[in-house]
Every structure is written in structure tokens, then in C-alpha cells.
Amino acid sequence: MVEKHIVQGCCPLDCPDTCAWQAHVEDGKVVRVEGDKAHPFTRGVLCAKVNDYPARTYSPDRLLHPLRRTGAKGDGQFERISWQEAVDTIAARFDGIITEHGAQALMPVSYFGSMGAVQKFAPMRLMHALGASGMHGNICGAPGLALLGAGHSIGLDPDEYDQAKLIILWGVNVLTTGHHHWHFLNQARVKNGARIICIDPRRTKTAAKSDEHIALRPGSDAALAAGMARVIFEEGLADLELAGQTAHDLDAYRAQVAPWTPARVAETCGIDEDIVVTLARQFAAAQPAMIRCGVGPQQSQHGEAFVWGLSALC
Numbered sequence: 588m589v590e591k592h593i594v595q596g597c598c599p600l601d602c603p604d605t606c607a608w609q610a611h612v613e614d615g616k617v618v619r620v621e622g623d624k625a626h627p628f629t630r631g632v633l634c635a636k637v638n639d640y641p642a643r644t645y646s647p648d649r650l651l652h653p654l655r656r657t658g659a660k661g662d663g664q665f666e667r668i669s670w671q672e673a674v675d676t677i678a679a680r681f682d683g684i685i686t687e688h689g690a691q692a693l694m695p696v697s698y699f700g701s702m703g704a705v706q707k708f709a710p711m712r713l714m715h716a717l718g719a720s721g722m723h724g725n726i727c728g729a730p731g732l733a734l735l736g737a738g739h740s741i742g743l744d745p746d747e748y749d750q751a752k753l754i755i756l757w758g759v760n761v762l763t764t765g766h767h768h769w770h771f772l773n774q775a776r777v778k779n780g781a782r783i784i785c786i787d788p789r790r791t792k793t794a795a796k797s798d799e800h801i802a803l804r805p806g807s808d809a810a811l812a813a814g815m816a817r818v819i820f821e822e823g824l825a826d827l828e829l830a831g832q833t834a835h836d837l838d839a840y841r842a843q844v845a846p847w848t849p850a851r852v853a854e855t856c857g858i859d860e861d862i863v864v865t866l867a868r869q870f871a872a873a874q875p876a877m878i879r880c881g882v883g884p885q886q887s888q889h890g891e892a893f894v895w896g897l898s899a900l901c
Contacts, residue, residue: 589613595623598637600808602700603765608635617641628745628767637818681717690718698727728882730891739834739898741880749774753873755866757784757897758808759881762792767797784866786811787883792793801866804857806887814852818867820844825871840899870900875881 594610594617608624611619620640624631643649653673656666668676684692695714697707714721723781734763740822761768775781785797786808794800803811819825820841831837849860856863870876878901883895 589614598633599705600637601698601704602634604628604767606637606767608633608637617644630767630770634766674803685717691720693717693719694721694722696722697744711805712825728885730885730894731880731882733808734894734898741898742896743877745771748772748877748879749778751873751875751877752779752781753869753876754781754783755870755876755878756783756787756797757795757878757880758787758884759879760787760789760791760793761879764881769793772879777791782869784869801858801862804855806889807856808884808887809889809892809896810847810852810855811858811866812882812893812900813847814849814856814863815867816840816844816896816900817847818849818864819871822868824868824873834899 591611591613591809595611596608598604598606606629607623609623610617611621618641620637622629622631622633629729635660653668653670653674654665655668655672656664657666663749664746668701681693695710697710700759710743731741745768752775754772754775756772759765761772772783776783783797783875784799784801785791786801786803787794789801790800790802794802801811821850827837834840843888852858852863853860878897880894880897884890887893
């Protein structure tokens with residue numbers, strides 16, 4: 588008789604959804620993974636990457652043993668070695684580098700992605716013990732993390748999305764990279780008649796499903812945020828008394844965005860002036876409005892100005 592049971596689990600990938608799942612196990616082997624139907628966020632649905640976890644886990648192409656390159660880089664020539672040989676090889680290489688150049692010549696470079704938090708941080712105790720160098724900042728989303736470190740809030744819980752009457756999805760393709768969020772965004776449409784505006788240089792799946800798509804020039808996001816703020820100031824659309832209870836430098840902010848006229852923003856972003864003015868008015872008028880910011884716009888020369896600009900705009 589086949590022994591069957593279900594293992595409750597959680598997706599390990601670096602993803603804003605972090606889905607709850609159930610692995611169906613038969614005779615010690617996972618035969619199927621599905622989303623947990625009882626989980627209020629996952630609601631029984633997983634993404635395409637996670638749906639085929641069993642296929643990837645048991646794939647004949649999966650590496651199960653250490654390999655050592657025997658030919659030139661790119662030639663694809665490797666030989667299988669034991670785990671002990673692998674550990675000894677790495678240790679000897681580390682020792683040689685430390686002896687010749689010092690421990691700071693070693694620098695671990697990794698991020699979450701498919702590794703997840705556990706695997707990312709696993710080697711760090713060793714690296715710290717050796718005295719290796721460390722990265723200043725982050726590979727992904729560094730401006731947003733710096734903003735959080737300064738005490739600014741840059742997000743809200745997905746189950747609060749349905750309170751919004753205007754939603755700006757700024758540089759984020761939720762239907763591809765975090766599709767569970769769309770359920771909550773769509774609830775705002777049903778509940779409040781909310782409009783969803785997608786700001787993205789590309790015509791993504793999310794842009795196609797939104798009520799409006801603003802295709803601005805890549806890397807010009809900070810200029811659009813500044814232009815929106817200027818319109819809000821100039822037309823008296825902001826509650827400055829309320830804003831003053833949170834921000835101590837409103838006058839400095841106003842002076843900073845003053846040069847960003849709709850005409851200048853339009854030229855910088857490659858969009859019409861009317862879009863800048865209309866977006867600012869809609870954002871100010873909606874009670875409440877929300878911005879869901881992605882990582883993409885942060886990965887540019889003006890990424891820090893972008894995240895600070897959105898925080899100030901809100």
C-alpha cells in the first residue's frame with residue numbers, strides 16, 4: 588500500500604507573496620505541490636515557478652554532487668569529486684588568498700532570489716569569522732531599504748489595498764512577479780470603483796490589465812514624482828497643515844520640486860504634459876490613494892531620488 592501524507596510548508600523564494608503550500612508525499616517522494624486553500628493570501632494558487640517544484644527537485648539534470656572544472660571556462664568540462672575534496676579545495680584556496688592578500692580579499696556576494704534567506708545567510712558566520720570583506724548596501728532594492736532605515740514607511744499590507752480609491756502601480760509587474768496581490772487590488776475596484784494606473788516603460792501584463800498605462804522613459808521616475816508634487820503645491824491640493832505634522836521640511840521640498848514644471852517633466856519622461864497634471868490631480872483627490880512601488884525604478888542612477896520622492900509625495 589502506498590503511504591501518503593501532506594506536508595505543510597512555505598515557499599522559500601525571495602518574493603513578496605511568500606505563499607503557503609502543501610506538498611503531497613507518496614512513499615517519501617513529493618508528487619505534487621499546491622497552494623494552501625485555507626490561507627487567506629495564497630488561496631490555493633501558486634506561481635508557475637513553484638508549481639513545478641517536484642519536476643525540478645527530481646530532474647535528472649539536477650546537480651547532486653560537487654563538480655570540479657577540468658577545462659577552460661565555458662567549455663563545460665567537469666569531473667565529479669567527493670564532498671571532502673570540494674571542502675578541502677575551497678579551504679586551501681581561501682587559505683592561499685588570506686596568506687597572500689589578507690582576509691579582506693575574500694568578499695561574499697549573494698542575494699536572496701531562489702536561494703531564500705536561509706541559504707543566503709548560511710555562509711556568513713564563516714565569512715565573519717575569517718574577517719572577510721562585506722558589501723556596503725545591497726544588490727537589490729537598496730534605496731528602499733535605506734528609506735526604511737530612516738524611519739519612512741514604504742508599504743502597506745495587501746489586505747488593506749481594498750480601501751484605496753486610486754492605485755498607482757509604479758514600476759511593478761504584479762501579475763508576473765507577485766500575482767496574488769492582484770486579487771486584493773481588484774477588490775478595490777469592486778468595493779470602491781478604484782482606478783488602477785500602471786507606470787512602467789514596458790507594456791507588461793499588469794499594464795494591460797490596468798485602467799491606464801503611463802509608459803515613461805526608463806530612469807525618469809523621480810522626475811515624474813517631482814512634477815506631480817509641484818502641481819499639487821501650485822494648485823493647493825495638499826493639506827499642508829496635516830503634512831506639517833509629519834514632515835519638518837515642507838518648504839525645502841517645495842523649493843526642490845519647483846523647477847519641475849509639467850513641460851520639463853514631459854520632456855524628461857517622454858510623456859504628454861496633460862498626463863503629469865491629470866495624474867497629480869487624481870492622486871490628490873482620491874481619498875485614499877495608494878502607491879505600490881516596485882524594485883525596478885530603484886535600479887537606476889536616480890533610484891534613491893525616486894524612493895525619497897514617492898515618500899515625500901505621499
